[in-house]
Amino acid sequence: MQLILFLTGLAIGLGLWMWQKFCTEYFFGKMPQDISHGYSKSDLPIIPQLQGHIELLEQEKLELHAKLRDQQELLDLAPTAFLHVNRDNQLKWCNQQARQLLSLQRWQPGQVKLLLKKLVNSYELDQLIEQTRSYQQPQVSEWVYYPSLDCALTISKVKSLLVRASSFPLANGEVVVFIENRQSLLDISKERDRVFSDLAHELRTPLTSIRLVVETLQNRLESPLSGLVNRLLREVDRLIHLVQRCLDLSQLETKPSMDLNCQPIELRSLVLEVWETLEAIAQGRHIQISETGGDNMLIHADKSRMYQVFLNLLDNAIKYSPDGGTIKLKTETIITDEGRWLSINIIDAGRGFAETDLPNVFDRFFRGDQSRIRYCSEDETRVELIEGSGLGLAIVQQIIMAHGGSIKALNDTHTGGARLQLILPARIANPET
Numbered sequence: 001m002q003l004i005l006f007l008t009g010l011a012i013g014l015g016l017w018m019w020q021k022f023c024t025e026y027f028f029g030k031m032p033q034d035i036s037h038g039y040s041k042s043d044l045p046i047i048p049q050l051q052g053h054i055e056l057l058e059q060e061k062l063e064l065h066a067k068l069r070d071q072q073e074l075l076d077l078a079p080t081a082f083l084h085v086n087r088d089n090q091l092k093w094c095n096q097q098a099r100q101l102l103s104l105q106r107w108q109p110g111q112v113k114l115l116l117k118k119l120v121n122s123y124e125l126d127q128l129i130e131q132t133r134s135y136q137q138p139q140v141s142e143w144v145y146y147p148s149l150d151c152a153l154t155i156s157k158v159k160s161l162l163v164r165a166s167s168f169p170l171a172n173g174e175v176v177v178f179i180e181n182r183q184s185l186l187d188i189s190k191e192r193d194r195v196f197s198d199l200a201h202e203l204r205t206p207l208t209s210i211r212l213v214v215e216t217l218q219n220r221l222e223s224p225l226s227g228l229v230n231r232l233l234r235e236v237d238r239l240i241h242l243v244q245r246c247l248d249l250s251q252l253e254t255k256p257s258m259d260l261n262c263q264p265i266e267l268r269s270l271v272l273e274v275w276e277t278l279e280a281i282a283q284g285r286h287i288q289i290s291e292t293g294g295d296n297m298l299i300h301a302d303k304s305r306m307y308q309v310f311l312n313l314l315d316n317a318i319k320y321s322p323d324g325g326t327i328k329l330k331t332e333t334i335i336t337d338e339g340r341w342l343s344i345n346i347i348d349a350g351r352g353f354a355e356t357d358l359p360n361v362f363d364r365f366f367r368g369d370q371s372r373i374r375y376c377s378e379d380e381t382r383v384e385l386i387e388g389s390g391l392g393l394a395i396v397q398q399i400i401m402a403h404g405g406s407i408k409a410l411n412d413t414h415t416g417g418a419r420l421q422l423i424l425p426a427r428i429a430n431p432e433t
Contacts (some may be wrong), residue, residue, distance in 0.1 A: 070127030080180045083116070085129055087173030091116050101161070101181055103147050121146075125165065128261045129175050132167040140168045142182070161188045175269060195366075197250035200243045206241060211236045249364060252398035260302040260402060267297045272331060274310040286324045287349075289314075294331035297342055298371065299424050305399045312392045313420055317348035320418060328415070333426055341405075342426035347419045350409040361409040362397040365390040400424070 037278045072093065075082045081098035085091060094104055102120045117126055124143040132139045142164045161183045168176050214233045221229055268291070275282075275289055282288070299306070319328045328347040333340060351359060360366045367390045393409075405424040412419040 001426075005400045049268050062306075062375055080178050083174050083177040083179070085116055085177070087133075089116050089126075089129065091119060092174070098179065101179060102145075125177070125179075128165055128167050128351075129177065131175055132175050136169045138169070141167075174233075181352060182258050187313075193250060193253060196246055200246035200250070203249070204240070207236060207240050211240065240303075241256050242391070245395060250389055251394050252395065252402060260305065262300050262302055262403075265299045265301055265303050265306060266293045267299055267331065267344070270303070271310055271314075272307060274307060274314055276315055277311065278290055281315075282318050285318070287327065288319055288325075289327045289329060292328070294329070294344075297331065297333070297426055299342060299403075299426065301403050301424070304386040305402075309396050309422075310401050312347050312396050316392065320350035321348045322350065334423070338428045342422075342424045344424065346420055346422075347412045347415060348417045349415065350417050352416050352418045353409060358409055359409075362393050362407070364394040366394075 021148060044284045056082040072095070075095045076097075078095060081101045083091065085094045085096055091104075091107055094102075094107065098104060099107065102122075103121055107119055116129075122143075122145055124141060128139055130140045142162070145163045147161070161181055162185075163179050164182050165177055165179045167178075169174060211233070214229060214236055218226065218229045218233060269292070271294070303309075314327065323325060326349055328345070330345040330347070332343050334343050335341075357366075397407050400422060403424060405422060407423070408421045410419045410421060411417070
């Protein structure tokens with residue numbers, strides 16, 4: 001009987017020992033590789049080893065905190081605002097520029113995380129963060145930011161800001177945003193436009209007086225002096241034309257919808273009317289126009305302004321096309337949720353825009369090097385430099401925008417020539433009217 005009890009107790013003891021050994025080995029098997037590396041069943045004792053690994057982890061933690069602190073110090077010195085938002089849209093961290101730009105004085109490092117929308121009242125910023133998190137792709141957005149105010153008395157003292165934000169997705173739904181204050185660039189641009197407008201107003205009167213004097217001399221002088229006077233008259237007219245275009249552009253930028261006498265216009269008739277004006281120049285260089293689409297299409301627009309648009313675009317197409325080239329005019333209808341639109345493409349037979357010039361084509365006074373050259377023969381042995389004010393496309397863009405449309409500069413993938421794409425609201429002509 002005693003032997004049976006002894007054997008039973010021995011069996012229970014061996015079972016408990018085997019179970020504890022199994023649990024210990026399972027525990028160490030679940031530990032990270034850098035901790036369990038070098039572990040042996042015969043290594044004793046275990047506690048000093050665990051203490052050593054804990055010390056290593058503490059050292060790594062301190063090093064990571066030091067790197068994080070260095071990165072935050074660098075971001076504090078950055079010229080752009082920086083925001084770090086977690087998956088719950090709580091502000092984890094921001095730099096000094098962000099605190100100044102977005103008035104985040106209430107946020108302090110290390111405090112309880114606050115929702116970003118309670119700190120910054122900006123729908124555009126919220127949308128940017130949500131789009132970045134949804135698409136998992138960097139996003140860029142630009143908008144006018146109106147700082148939130150705690151005191152209504154300071155409303156008149158606060159100025160809206162033009163900002164440009166770039167966002168990047170991180171792991172676990174977190175997002176970082178870099179915000180650039182572009183208000184100074186906008187102010188410089190407005191000041192430049194004002195100076196040009198004032199200068200154009202000041203130049204118009206004396207140039208008109210000079211032209212009257214030159215016209216008087218033209219009728220009183222004989223050759224060869226009359227030739228010099230004629231040349232002077234052409235240069236004065238060119239300056240008057242440049243001044244008038246500056247004034248037109250300034251007027252369109254400040255009040256784009258002013259003096260627009262909109263009415264239904266048949267698109268094809270308008271284009272043919274413009275081409276008749278330029279036909280003599282085109283025939284002299286054996287340039288033709290090829291039309292596709294556009295029949296029975298109406299646009300609701302100011303006829304004189306749209307005439308100015310197509311006159312400028314077709315004139316440019318003639319200038320930059322080689323002798324004997326063909327200008328293509330393609331029109332098609334686009335139907336979207338916002339309605340029916342006309343896509344009007346004017347494609348010249350030239351060399352197209354330089355890729356570096358495409359973002360700046362519609363800037364006033366911009367002249368790309370490539371756009372100044374016209375190849376006058378198919379073998380490209382003769383070239384001609386084309387003069388211009390650099391205001392034509394800027395004026396065209398403002399007119400199109402005033403009519404609720406848009407314009408884009410591209411290079412045609414088939415011909416390689418420059419392609420100007422106009423998008424305008426469309427109407428279908430009623431045959432009975």
